[in-house]
Amino acid sequence: MLKFDVVIVGSGLAGMTLALHLAERCKVAVVTKRDLLEGSSSYAQGGIAAVLDTDDTVEEHIRDTLVAGAGLCNATTTRFIVAHSKEAIDWLIDLGVPFTRDATHQTGYHLTREGGHSHRRIIHAADATGAAVTTTLGQKLKAHPNITVLEEHIAIDLITSKRLGLEGRRAYGIYALDKQADRVVTIAAPHTIIAAGGAGKVYLYTTNPDTATGDGIAMGWRAGCRVANMEFIQFHPTCLYHPHSKSFLISEAVRGEGGILRLPDGTRFMPSHDARAELAPRDVVARAIDFEMKKHGLDCVYLDISYKPAHFIREHFPNIYAHCLELGIDITQEPIPVVPAAHYTCGGLVTDLAGRTDVDGLYAVGEAACTGLHGANRLASNSLLECLVIGKAAAADILATPPGTQPAIPDWDDSQVTDPDEEVVISHNWDELRRAMWDYVGIVRTNKRLERALHRIELLREEISEYYRHFHVSNDLIELRNLVVTAELIVRSAMERKESRGLHYSRDYPETLAEAHDTVLTPQR
Structure with missing residues (x-):
């Protein structure tokens, strides 16, 4: 049995944020089913939405979020997260995250704009923000003496009072499969955090990595947690359509910087669907593409930014440019074939603003949780912000909460099962x-x-x-x-x-x- 003060299931931005905020006073385990940086956060291209420009306001960011959320966002949650956005970004900058700079801008950083936003408020690291953030934080995690990273471990189930035959409804840790040793380990902790991401792999086509299998949501549900708004699955409008490229996202920022959606004959179609055209929220754009593909019997549509200067495209979208070029698509000269794909789980385990679930000692943060921020449709680049703000709030709540008494926990019992006959x-x-x-x-x-x-x-x-x-x-x-x-x-x-x-x-x-x-x-x- 492994014993910690806190066990975190998932190593994306939510899990990393919690671990770093807790580590000065707690022994923390971060359980991740592949390596530390393999998760949806690392794949995030666009950036993090935050009120950083003096021309922007918290009220306007809130309004944009509420509009995108189609009347279903929790107003209190939205205000709390947006109001703490600058503080969250300052924390990342202090940790050394290399956001793209712009000496001409008052903030010293380049801010881009994405669909549904009324201002340029997306701080980013070129077109690989998630990788830059998680790489920086990951180095801090691995160097911290109070943080143990358990790679190649997949959580099986929560250890709960019900499972142990005790009164109440409380979590005491997890059982996890150590994939390299091929054995189940018991990880006991008075505080357990589900930060395991979303469920994009439930769909045939998705922008998510293979790890996004809804583990945290399913574990929380089996443990007795309510779930909310699971019907709201965000389909990203623009996933690269190519037989030799799997799940490659074409960032929202391409449309934010002027990318135009066209039919194969070059006809632009978004203005006939919405006055905001390519800058409409994701649900509107995804439905428009789906409509045009079905109407014309198309395998894909095309996103065209080739009319922009080549140096502008290479500077702002270096990774997208390089990846497409490897496949024979020069985006400075020709449009990008794209299709919608499952991208983000807006619903999840019901939590409060400190990440607390219905089960005592159990928290959920990030895509596995439903705080009410995203409503019926997530506003672009609000997800990483939610990880940062709620992650810090959850850490503060854990530090302020007495750990309680840990009961005796039995080892995993697999004495009644056999090896599978055919997989x-x-x-x-x-x-x-x-x-x-x-x-x-x-x-x-x-x-x-x-x-x-x-x-x-x-x-x-x-x-x-x-x-x-x-x-x-x-x-x-x-x-x-x-x-x-x-x-x-x-x-x-x-x-x-x-x-x-x-x-x-x-x-x-x-x-x-x-x-x-x-x-x-x-x-x-």
Whole structure:
């Protein structure tokens, strides 16, 4: 058994922020299922939204967030996070994050603009902000004597009072599979944080890395936490469409800097869908692209920034330029083929502004959580900001909370299971689940599609549960078990919403209701 003051599941920006804020006074374990920097945060291209310019205001950033969120953002949460945005960026700068500079700007940094924002307020490190931030923070983590990074460990389940046969509802740590040793370890801690990211891999096409399998959301649900607004899955409008490129995102900032969406014949189409054209929020742009692709029978549309000076493109989008060039696409000379792809989970485990869930001692921060900031549609570049602000608030709450008494925790018992006879069951169910979600629970939904999806998911859930009961756990089995839970939560949430709002568009309920309500699901306890 490993014992810590705090165990953090996930090593993205949320997990790193918590670890660094806690480490001076706590022994912290960061559990990550691959290496430290393998997660959605590292892949974030655009940047972090914050009120840094004197021409910008907290009120305007709040207003933009509320507009994008289609009436469903929690106003108190939004104000809290936006009001602490400059403080969060200052912390990163103090840690040495190399944001792109601009000597002509009052802040000393280049600020870009993205869809849904009324101002240039996105601070960034060229077009690889996430990598710059997580690399900088990752170096601090690995050097800190109070932080233990457990790479190649995947969390299986939370250790709860219910699991231990105790009164109350509390978390005491996790069981995790050490993939290199192929054994399950017990990690005990009075404070447990789920910072495991979203669930993009529940869909066939996604911008997310392979690690985004809804682990934290599924674990929290099984432990007794409510989930909210899981129907709001953000599809990024512009994922590179190329047979030899997997899940490569074309940043929102390309449109922010003047990129134009065109049909194969060169016709610009966004102005006919929305007055904001390419700078409309992501849900509007993704639906417009989906509409045009279906209308014209297209495999993709094209994002064109080639009319800009070549040096401007190479300077602002060096990684996108280099990656496309490797595939034979010179974005200074020709448009980029793009399609929408699942990108961000706006819902998640219900938390307060300190990241506290329904289970004592259990916190959720980042994409696995639902604070109410994103509403029915996340405003671009607000997600990393949420990780920073709520991460710091959660750390403060943990430091102010007595740890309590840790009970005796038994080791993982796998004496009644055997090695799997054939693992084709896992790969087949994985593929069937993701295809069903893509076909039936995508950008445009209907009652019939959702019913079909739920029927297939229920059958798959039973098969996966039976397999889990009989065989030793593996990385793929753990992820599949979590994916099917997350898929069911998405579908059941979508079936609850009898309207179209933000990222949830239903042909059966095309109107938006006058009053906005969260969709909250409560597990059987």
